[in-house]
Amino acid sequence: MTTDTILDVRGISKRFGGLQALSDVGITIKRGQVYGLIGPNGAGKTTFFNVITGLYTPDSGSFELAGKPYQPTAVHEVAKAGIARTFQNIRLFSEMTALENVMVGRHIRTHSGVFGAMLRTGSFKAEEKAIADRAHELLEYVGIGKFADYKARTLSYGDQRRLEIARALATDPQLIALDEPAAGMNSTEKVLLRELIDRIRKDDRTILIIEHDVKLIMGLCDRVTVLDYGKQIAEGTPYDVQKNEKVIEAYLGTGGH
Numbered sequence: 338m339t340t341d342t343i344l345d346v347r348g349i350s351k352r353f354g355g356l357q358a359l360s361d362v363g364i365t366i367k368r369g370q371v372y373g374l375i376g377p378n379g380a381g382k383t384t385f386f387n388v389i390t391g392l393y394t395p396d397s398g399s400f401e402l403a404g405k406p407y408q409p410t411a412v413h414e415v416a417k418a419g420i421a422r423t424f425q426n427i428r429l430f431s432e433m434t435a436l437e438n439v440m441v442g443r444h445i446r447t448h449s450g451v452f453g454a455m456l457r458t459g460s461f462k463a464e465e466k467a468i469a470d471r472a473h474e475l476l477e478y479v480g481i482g483k484f485a486d487y488k489a490r491t492l493s494y495g496d497q498r499r500l501e502i503a504r505a506l507a508t509d510p511q512l513i514a515l516d517e518p519a520a521g522m523n524s525t526e527k528v529l530l531r532e533l534i535d536r537i538r539k540d541d542r543t544i545l546i547i548e549h550d551v552k553l554i555m556g557l558c559d560r561v562t563v564l565d566y567g568k569q570i571a572e573g574t575p576y577d578v579q580k581n582e583k584v585i586e587a588y589l590g591t592g593g594h
């Protein structure tokens with residue numbers, strides 16, 4: 338594996354009772370890529386995300402992040418290792434402000450720890466200020482700086498999705514995994530989302546994205562993997578994947594998306 342590989346996962350299988358949700362799935366994501374994961378409903382996309390981010394334990398599989406083996410055994414360990422994610426069903430702290438939500442993401446990279454917080458040491462206060470400053474920057478970056486002091490639940494759906502992205506970025510991830518970021522967005526919001534993802538990529542981040550909006554995926558991704566019934570039926574550039582017979586069949590067979 339070369340050093341420009343960020344994520345290299347191989348041989349992931351996961352069974353739920355009698356259902357083989359993933360069969361021997363593997364992907365390699367290079368630094369700076371936007372990598373898409375698509376497939377019809379129930380294909381195994383979310384299960385795959387849940388495995389690589391430590392929510393589900395796979396039955397088999399090996400994982401490397403930036404050239405180092407890692408075991409996705411717990412969500413916070415995965416975040417520390419350098420993978421941040423957003424969720425299909427937005428998971429924000431709804432009663433906290435937008436700023437506080439982003440600050441929570443940042444805390445996994447801080448040093449003062451619990452005792453520093455309890456004693457409110459000088460270094461803790463300085464660190465809190467730095468965290469708040471960085472959180473403000475990230476809110477501006479995703480385009481919702483003016484809502485810093487609004488409770489998360491009062492933001493529009495599209496803005497809540499941006500807030501989730503800001504929170505994920507706050508962990509300084511090697512890889513940011515977006516689970517259906519365009520779900521429920523109108524066409525204007527989708528254009529803005531696309532611009533944001535482009536900007537994140539240009540700023541030297543690597544992105545893995547599950548998305549139902551095939552047009553968005555095709556316009557955005559460098560490479561795409563297509564899952565169907567837990568199996569990887571195609572991998573390649575959006576152009577190649579679009580022409581693949583198995584992919585066309587899988588989408589037409591289920592009515593497409």
Ligand SMILES: Nc1ncnc2c1ncn2[C@@H]1O[C@H](COP(=O)(O)OP(=O)(O)OP(=O)(O)O)[C@@H](O)[C@H]1O
Binds near residue numbers: 353377379382384385
């Ligand atoms: N915790 C679970 N227990 C049992 N079965 C599960 C569990 N999670 C997912 N499944 C099943 O695994 C299969 C793959 O589901 P998954 O949610 O990964 O698909 P998906 O491609 O993300 O679908 P969608 O596009 O609808 O979100 C489905 O048949 C689903 O019912």
